[in-house]
Structures are given as C-alpha cells and as structure tokens.
Amino acid sequence: MKNTLKRLTAVAVLVAMTAFTACGTADSTEDASGEETTASASAAAEDASESDSDWDELDQDEITAAMGMGWNLGNQLEASSNKVPNETVWGNPTIREDLIKSVKEQGFNTIRIPVSYLSKIGDAPDYTIDSAWLDRIQEVVDYVVDNDMFAIVNMHGDGYYTVDGGWLLCVDENQDEIKAKYEAVWTQIADRFKDYDEHLIFESMNEEFDNTYGNPDPVGYENINAYNQIFVDAVRKTGSNNTRRWLLMPGWNTNIDYIAGDYGFEIPDDSLCEADGKRIMISVHYYDPYNFTLDENDSSAKTQWGKYATEDYDSWGQEDYVDSQMKKMYDKFVSQGYPVVIGELGVQDKTHLSEVQYEYRCYWIEYVVKAAKDNGCVPVYWDNGYNGKNGYALFERVTGKVLYPEIIEGMMRAINSEGDYDIPAPDVEAVETSAEE
Numbered sequence: 001m002k003n004t005l006k007r008l009t010a011v012a013v014l015v016a017m018t019a020f021t022a023c024g025t026a027d028s029t030e031d032a033s034g035e036e037t038t039a040s041a042s043a044a045a046e047d048a049s050e051s052d053s054d055w056d057e058l059d060q061d062e063i064t065a066a067m068g069m070g071w072n073l074g075n076q077l078e079a080s081s082n083k084v085p086n087e088t089v090w091g092n093p094t095i096r097e098d099l100i101k102s103v104k105e106q107g108f109n110t111i112r113i114p115v116s117y118l119s120k121i122g123d124a125p126d127y128t129i130d131s132a133w134l135d136r137i138q139e140v141v142d143y144v145v146d147n148d149m150f151a152i153v154n155m156h157g158d159g160y161y162t163v164d165g166g167w168l169l170c171v172d173e174n175q176d177e178i179k180a181k182y183e184a185v186w187t188q189i190a191d192r193f194k195d196y197d198e199h200l201i202f203e204s205m206n207e208e209f210d211n212t213y214g215n216p217d218p219v220g221y222e223n224i225n226a227y228n229q230i231f232v233d234a235v236r237k238t239g240s241n242n243t244r245r246w247l248l249m250p251g252w253n254t255n256i257d258y259i260a261g262d263y264g265f266e267i268p269d270d271s272l273c274e275a276d277g278k279r280i281m282i283s284v285h286y287y288d289p290y291n292f293t294l295d296e297n298d299s300s301a302k303t304q305w306g307k308y309a310t311e312d313y314d315s316w317g318q319e320d321y322v323d324s325q326m327k328k329m330y331d332k333f334v335s336q337g338y339p340v341v342i343g344e345l346g347v348q349d350k351t352h353l354s355e356v357q358y359e360y361r362c363y364w365i366e367y368v369v370k371a372a373k374d375n376g377c378v379p380v381y382w383d384n385g386y387n388g389k390n391g392y393a394l395f396e397r398v399t400g401k402v403l404y405p406e407i408i409e410g411m412m413r414a415i416n417s418e419g420d421y422d423i424p425a426p427d428v429e430a431v432e433t434s435a436e437e
Helices: 002-022 039-052 060-067 097-105 131-145 175-193 218-237 256-260 319-332 357-374 405-416 428-436
Strands: 070-072 110-113 150-154 200-203 247-250 280-286 340-345 377-381
Touching: 060 377, 070 340, 097 131, 110 131, 110 377, 131 150, 131 175, 175 200, 175 218, 218 247, 247 340, 256 280, 256 319, 280 319, 319 357, 319 377, 340 357, 357 377, 357 405, 377 405
Parallel strands: 070 110, 070 377, 110 150, 150 200, 200 247, 247 280, 280 340, 340 377
Antiparallel strands: none
16 A cells, blocks of 8 residues: 555644644744744655655666566546546446456556546536546556556547547647646646656557558658657656656557657657656557558458468568567667557457367467566557457456466566567467367
8 A cells, every 4th residue: 555655744844843833933934814824844855755765776777677577457547428438338347456456366467447537527617627637547546556557548449539538639720728638637747746756657649640550741750759748748847756757658659660660759858857867668569560550440450460371361560570660669768768669468358269279369469578578678568458359458357357368378478578488389280189189
C-alpha cells in the first residue's frame, strides 16, 4: 500500500505543521484580518512529504529493467458505448484487485491501463472531467502501484475516428479547440496523480492518426507533435513528482517506420523537467505480419509464422524483420537515451482454423519479446480479455485464472534471459499426435 501510506503520512505532517504555526512563533505573519497565514507552510509540508518520500529516481537502464514484462488491461476503462466510457460494456467484468495480483504472480511488472474520457469531459472552457470517473481510474491505478507494479495510464479511445465521441482528431479543422481541451484534460489527470511515485507513467495518446493507412499526412503529424508538446508541458506544470516523472508518447499510429523514419516525428522539448537526464519514452506497437496477428478474415488469415513454418504463412515479417524493426528503435531512440515501450504486441487465437496455430503463436510472442528485450525495449502484451476465437486473453478476468501458461512461460523466459538462447520450436508433432488420438 505504498501510495496509500504516503498519502496518510502527508496528512500527518500537514497537521503537525499547521499546529506548530498556529501556536504563534516569532516568524509568523498575519493577514489583514489578523489570522495567521499558514498556506505556504502547509504547501511546503505537503510537497516535502508527498514529493520526496518513497520516490526512487530511475534512469533509462533502471526504468527499463524495472518495468520488465508488461501486460495490457485491455477493453476495460477504454470501453465505451454512445460516447460514454464504461468498463463492462464490451463484455469484460468489473476490474478487481485479485486480477492484478494474479498478473503480478505470473511475473509481470508493468500494467498498461488504456482509458477513454469522451463524454466524461464537460463543456468549454473548463472541460472538467467527471470526478467519479477519475476516482475509478485512480482506484484501478492503486490496484497496480500498491502491488509494486508500474502503471501506464493513457488517453485511448478519444483519438479514434472510429469511436463514437472521438475528439482528439489530428486532421480536423478545429485544432485550437482540440488543443485547448487536450491541455485542460491532461492538466486535470496529471494534477490528480502528481504525488504518485515513479511507478506511475503517463502516456499521451494511443494510435493517433487520420484513419488512413498510408504515409502520414504532414499537417496531421504536425498536430500530433503539438499534442505531445502540450501533454509534456501540461504534466510538468502541475508540479510535485510530475516534474521528474517518465512520460511516454507515440508518433503516427504508433508505427515503427513512421516514428523512426523520416516522416516528421519530433521529440518534444522537456525543459520543464527537473530530473537529472532525459525523462521521455517513445511508444510503438508491434503486430506484424498483419495476416498472422490481427486478421480476422478466415479466408486470408495465416496460422503459421517463422522459420519453422511449412504452410499457410506470409512471405514477409519473419524473424529477420522483427530483428530489424527492434534494432531500428534501438538505433533511433534507445541509444540516444530514450526508452522505447512496445505498448502493444500479440497474436489472436486462430486455432479454429488450425490446431497448430497455438504453437506458432507461442513462438512469435517469445521471439518478439526477446528481440525487444535484446534492443533495450519494454514489451507489453495486448490482452483484450476475450478467450477463444480471435481472443488475446492470457487471464480469465473474473477469477484471474491463467489460460495459456505456455505463452506466459515463453515471455518470462525471454524477458529474464541474460544471454542468447534457442527459443523452443513449435511442437507441431505433439499437437498432431494429440489430435489423432
């Protein structure tokens, strides 16, 4: 209960400071009404107790190692219907701390918490976030950080053209209004969490782009860069631990090529940061090749991948491609002091098409996690809570039961390895033998 204890300590210190000044000292001052002014002393006490206690300053190598293997609490706080965020509306149950503890027990050190705000944001000019929604977000964050895990909190569905109520739209004309709203919302989020320790990381956006799959729109990319700058400045200005917190941000559609390549991505200025060194992270996602990982069309989906594949596989996106993409992030960012978080990666369950797909799914996930780790990146598995056809679930959301231990074992083997090793080949023979029996 690290942060809970910290908040209680802050209250105790604040009470003590107030009592001391109320007794009257030689240095106390009075305002026009004759009452002593204790606001500055109270603020100082709160800053001292909240900001300095329990904060561990982690540099690039330390934060990357500490975050370890990550897991997404997907399709929950970003779920919505008719512009209204609702954590159960997409079929998952209410989030409980028992689930978080199950994830922790399996060796995950980081949980990414996608969040949508949408209609929970009030009208201009204040754009006030519904306090009950912020309370619930904070409750879930506490499940994570109180279990000594890292929590990544982002702004998720608000940036989708395909989500009802999406407003953070990079090629829309009303950019002044969008940017004012974005700044106001992130200021409120950051202020709510400003006293949390290093276990909390803010992520500016999710898969922000113009909903067309091609080279980035230059104007749209300029707006994404502007959003990231607004995000950094808004968070830093709230003070306390936010002046030195690690901040995570994507470029165009979290696409590796469009972020590492010469397409317009800019790392924001972070001159308001008070830490000794860089505190900016880069966010990308990895789902290649599409037909093996994401494709839900039975006629085009692939069920095998990699050097062991014998049929029904793509002609691109194999092991050498994974290696080159991860190295691209290392060369562009990691080597320059910017940690990279692979905020989403995963393969759907397509065993309804082929029983051996699970073996290749295990192999892909372990290979990608290992390549990420070898290049100084933090891998975070995408789990949407759905088990079976087209699902990504590793845990049963109600009970916390592990559904696919072999996938988790492979990820942990990869993230905890200290050197090179041979990733187990897909055990296709065992599957075929079992099917025959």
